[in-house]
Amino acid sequence: MANHAQFGFQDASSPIMEELVQFHDHAMMTALAICSLVLYLLTLMLTEKLSSNTVNAQEIELVWTILPAIVLIMLALPSLQILYMMDEINEPDLTLKAIGHQWYWSYEYTDFKDLTFDSYMTPTADLPLGHFRLLEVDHRVVVPMESPIRVIVTADDVLHSWAVPSLGVKTDAIPGRLNQTSFTANRPGVFYGQCSEICGANHSFMPIVVESAPLANFENWSSLLLSQ
């Protein structure tokens, strides 16, 4: 989860999010270079006399066409690489359905047996000491770690969005439509997210908690839930 007054990304928990963080650093460094140039030019303009005897601007026009083109290429190439990486066809080990309702999520694991449960936010009054306010849920989404997971997201009533920043996942839940996303949690842990599309009064109170665990733990958890 995010710390208080956090401004940057959360720590990456999937390969795609790692790549996104790297690209963000690259974009910020490019922005620093551009801002340095702009600040310098601004300082020059504020300190020079206002006069111009320029009649032929061929050179400057060439510079301010080629330099932006280079900047755009520097940004576009890694960006497109990540975009295509996100859409790679991989063979997921597990398919999970996430269905948005007002105002909770329900999940279905139907690959082997029908495991279905609802995930409601834990009210603050019932929150154990040390747990995170407005982020904890009664039933977490448990997934095996280091395995590609396919998530099919839809909604039952209005628009929602299934988002887990640490995994680099955000997919709109649209009634009557199935949207697909995938992720691989590359370490065990608990990853928090919140509904990311305005959906009514309790839009802020329908969080998502993904818990990635070793396969044996995942199997134990699913067996336990199925037996209940």
Added chain:
Amino acid sequence: QSFKLLGFLDVKKVPCARESVLYGSLGSLVMGLGHFLATSRVRRSCDVAVGGFICTMLGYWVYCRYNLAQQRIRQRMLKEGMQNRILFEGSYLDPGKEQTGSERSDS
């Protein structure tokens, strides 16, 4: 703690950022000063210094990030190799196991 240049680039946390800015500053100083010593033109030397800062900073940044990306790929390959070694140890897929039976060539 973080130290953000212009409010958005955290040079303490971002790999290669601190070295890029420092090398950029050094390159800017060297090129600007060198140009001034050679031509005695202040205004043009300032332009060269700023251009040198940007070029040196971005140049070192690309070089450092490329090496970092290669290192991360090697780390992933090592990790996968270690996992596979543990998985295949003792089986016929173990690369460290001696060949036995009909596959021996000295029979």
